[in-house]
Amino acid sequence: MTVVAESAATEKTRRAVNPGVTVGGALVVILAVIFFVGGKDQGLVGQAIVSGLLLGGVYALISVGLTLIFGVLGIVNFAQGAMLTLAMYIVYALSTAGLPVYVATLLAVPVMFVFGMIVQATLLTKLTIGGSHEGPLLVTLGLSLLIINVLLMVFGGRPKSVEAPVDGSISILGTVAAWPRVLAFVGAAVVAIALKSVLERTRLGLSIRAVASNSEGAKLVGVDIGRVYALTFGIGAACVAVAGGLMTPFTSLTPSVGEQFTILAFVIVVLGGLGSVVGAMVGGIVIGLVQTVGALYLPGTGSLILVFAVFVMVLFLKPEGLYGGRR
Incomplete structure (x- = not known):
């Protein structure tokens, strides 16, 4: 299984050419060619590049939670998009109650974290510890359908929206970017960097990396596998809560809105390398x-x-993705 944090890579891998550098260089060359000789107005191309970077940051945060869950638990969470939708509706409900949208996002994060832990502890722990592959897929798929239909019953099918707390836009290299999208990118980047630091520099991160690398070995040295599984799923749910809250000001809410991001998140995770946090971040930017x-x-x-x-x-x-290891 791919190790979640790249700090656990071997010395040989560390000396190898960083795939992010290769991808970054290729992107710069391709974008430069499109900008100068692509046959499109340079202003439009520049605007598309800035928009893609901002969008890619949010994509990356959605995908980080998905790849973290896979890297540790070894399951693909088909409920990731539905959990994103749930987080957005929590932010919407708190916003309509009078809270600023970003304050509502901060409150939604612990709610989704606890929700993720409960889902893992009650529905998935026995299946994941037992090594079942089909069971977790069916459970997360069923959970996705349950969340969507509950939201449909509670909030109805009409699109809803949340007023952006910050109006206006900012000029970036001659292009225009709306403040909510800029704040979403900055927030996603901060959370992704903080998550990577936690995985690399804390005891919890060490436990998560140990379980991701060898769950049986981690259990033998005293790591509580069930607790790590629950915390990991909770962290994955918290990541989509942040992403959902940051996206709410510029996204029309419907009970199925998260499903459009599910397929893209899977593409990003496989593109970056299953289980790689950095790969999900790079993949999100590329796809954006x-x-x-x-x-x-x-x-x-x-x-x-x-x-x-x-x-x-x-x-x-x-085939193993940009940051994935061969299996």
Whole structure:
């Protein structure tokens, strides 16, 4: 299983060429070619690049929770999109009660953390410890359907919205970026960096990395596997709570809104390498850029063709993902 934190990589891997550098260099070259000789207005291209970076940051945060859960528990959480939706509706409910949206987000994080721990402890622990692969998939899929239908009954199917607490926009290298999107990117980056620091520099992070690397060995040295599983699922749920809260000011809410991010999150996780936090961060930025810049040439859903084309190409050239280890 891929180790969650890259600090546990071998010395040989550390001396190898960082795939992020290679991907970053390739992206810079491709974007430069599109900007100067792509046949599109340079202002539009610049705007698409900035929008892609901002969008990619939020994608990365959604995917970090998914890849963390897979890296430790070894399961694919099909309820990730539904949990994102649940977090957004919690923020919406708190906002309509009079709280500022970002304060509501801070309150939604511990709620989703506890929700994630409860789901793992009550529905998934026996299955994951027992080594079942099909059971967790079916449970998380059923949980996704349950969340969506409960939200539909409580809030109805009409789209809802939350007023952005900060109006206006900021100029970035001659382009315009709305403040809510900039704040979402900054918040996602801070949370992702903080999560990586926790995984690398704390006892909890050490336990998580130990379980991700060898759960049986970790159990033999006294690590409470069930507790680590529950905390990991809770952290994954907390990550989507942050992402949901940050996205709420510029996203129309419906009970199925999170499903559109589920497939993209899976693409990002596999692209970056299953179980790799850094890979999810890099993959999110890549997919965000491909989607927005690609929309200049393939409007509408056509940009998704490019997203999946990049996904297939990476799998063909490096099946384990950018930061994944060969199994």
